[in-house]
Amino acid sequence: MSSDTCIMRARPGVQAQCYKTCNKVLEKWVQEIIADILAIHAIGPASYFAFNDFFAYMGAENTPSESHPAPAFRLQLMLKELKGMGYMNSQSEIDAVLSEALPRAEADAKDVSYKKDEAANVVKETIQQNLTRILSEIRKFISAHSFNASAYADAVPKVLERLKDGIAPIEVFDEHAGKMTPAPVVAILNAGWELYKTDMAAFYGLFKPVVPKMERLGNLNQLIFKAVEASEIKRGWK
Amino acid sequence: MTSDDHFEKEQNLPNGAVLSRESLLQRLKDDLVISPILEPSQVGDGSVDISLGTRFIRPRRSRMPMIDFPRLDKETVHLFQESVVVPFGDSFILHPRSFVLGCTFEFIALPLDICGFVLSRSSYGRVGLLIATATFVHPGWRGCLTLELENLGEIPIILHPLSAVGQLVLLNAVKLPKPPAAKMIPVGPTFTTINEDPRWKKIEGLSTKTT
Numbered sequence: 001m002s003s004d005t006c007i008m009r010a011r012p013g014v015q016a017q018c019y020k021t022c023n024k025v026l027e028k029w030v031q032e033i034i035a036d037i038l039a040i041h042a043i044g045p046a047s048y049f050a051f052n053d054f055f056a057y058m059g060a061e062n063t064p065s066e067s068h069p070a071p072a073f074r075l076q077l078m079l080k081e082l083k084g085m086g087y088m089n090s091q092s093e094i095d096a097v098l099s100e101a102l103p104r105a106e107a108d109a110k111d112v113s114y115k116k117d118e119a120a121n122v123v124k125e126t127i128q129q130n131l132t133r134i135l136s137e138i139r140k141f142i143s144a145h146s147f148n149a150s151a152y153a154d155a156v157p158k159v160l161e162r163l164k165d166g167i168a169p170i171e172v173f174d175e176h177a178g179k180m181t182p183a184p185v186v187a188i189l190n191a192g193w194e195l196y197k198t199d200m201a202a203f204y205g206l207f208k209p210v211v212p213k214m215e216r217l218g219n220l221n222q223l224i225f226k227a228v229e230a231s232e233i234k235r236g237w238k
Numbered sequence: 239m240t241s242d243d244h245f246e247k248e249q250n251l252p253n254g255a256v257l258s259r260e261s262l263l264q265r266l267k268d269d270l271v272i273s274p275i276l277e278p279s280q281v282g283d284g285s286v287d288i289s290l291g292t293r294f295i296r297p298r299r300s301r302m303p304m305i306d307f308p309r310l311d312k313e314t315v316h317l318f319q320e321s322v323v324v325p326f327g328d329s330f331i332l333h334p335r336s337f338v339l340g341c342t343f344e345f346i347a348l349p350l351d352i353c354g355f356v357l358s359r360s361s362y363g364r365v366g367l368l369i370a371t372a373t374f375v376h377p378g379w380r381g382c383l384t385l386e387l388e389n390l391g392e393i394p395i396i397l398h399p400l401s402a403v404g405q406l407v408l409l410n411a412v413k414l415p416k417p418p419a420a421k422m423i424p425v426g427p428t429f430t431t432i433n434e435d436p437r438w439k440k441i442e443g444l445s446t447k448t449t
């Protein structure tokens with residue numbers, strides 16, 4: 001028997017309680033989805049990578065809760081949104097990484113078990129049925145500022161080059177302005193993730209063999225942090 | 239003479255020649271990184287002004303009776319020195335005859351044929367602020383330079399992050415065949431690692447033989 005049928009047959013008081021519970025969960029989940037999609041548009045693939053690694057690091061279970069949809073459900077949503085933003089459409093290294101991740105995330109999303117939580121199942125179904133509408137409403141707000149594939153191709157490679165050379169990418173040469181300008185924070189973050197996901201061997205090669213890999217990786221984080229901090233100072237310097 | 243002509247001429251300068259403003263500007267476009275340059279006037283005739291960053295290593299009150307370099311491992315150093323961050327807009331007070339490590343705000347990457355020296359700016363030096371003792375920067379070096387800040391005067395000095403306390407003089411050098419491998423690419427002051435010097439073992443070996 002489906003959850004809808006269950007609710008319809010229940011007494012009005014129970015029905016009201018079910019709706020209340022489901023609405024509460026629905027509200028929280030939609031908030032999370034809005035935040036995820038806004039982050040994907042504002043920050044691009046870096047947002048997905050950070051989210052993915054966060055869950056991996058936390059060892060989070062692939063199950064929904066009252067406050068959050070299952071991680072895999074969110075991750076596949078983020079990847080699909082990236083695809084809609086023009087990613088996974090070229091031979092670039094970053095597109096290869098994302099293209100490889102999408103089918104895996106979709107399979108993981110299918111594996112999410114909703115058996116233990118009937119309210120979560122109802123909410124998931126409700127969201128699935130209304131997903132197109134929800135996403136189109138979110139996109140109205142953010143699409144003008146979206147860090148889409150073409151924005152990525154414009155901004156990230158120059159920053160990535162510097163980072164690969166072990167240089168904190170605080171500034172990059174702007175052909176239009178004919179001078180060095182502060183690197184956009186979003187480009188710095190994405191360059192960091194692209195390097196980490198695709199070409200760490202080159203970065204590791206900058207160091208003496210005795211330096212442990214974790215220290216080299218920590219040094220990459222420090223360079224990114226330095227670049228974010230100093231580029232912000234340069235941007236605000238009047 | 240155009241700027242490019244001037245640069246061409248300076249390319250043929252002997253090793254050890256100080257890079258002029260034109261040369262510095264050209265190399266900053268090409269392969270020299272001193273970033274960010276907040277004011278165009280930072281690039282002067284023969285040097286680039288460098289500013290104070292926000293990270294410091296300051297002394298910590300300690301019961302350590304003395305410093306013995308071969309035994310100065312990471313844990314021991316942390317007994318008498320600690321890292322602090324002073325936010326932009328805030329300040330750090332350097333008391334008379336006290337010593338802290340700071341760093342440059344600028345990230346520096348020298349090409350393989352340029353070396354440098356860090357010097358105090360005379361305006362700061364005249365009131366007793368010394369900013370560097372280990373002043374040489376090797377060709378191919380990358381990172382934020384550690385500054386050894388010392389107040390040689392009689393009254394406290396307030397240090398402001400982003401103040402241009404020093405200058406970097408750059409010179410032509412014999413080109414290194416390949417970039418040097420790094421132990422780390424620092425973005426803040428670094429603690430001493432003098433105990434890792436392989437020479438200590440040989441020195442200690444000698445003392446065993448003589449006793």
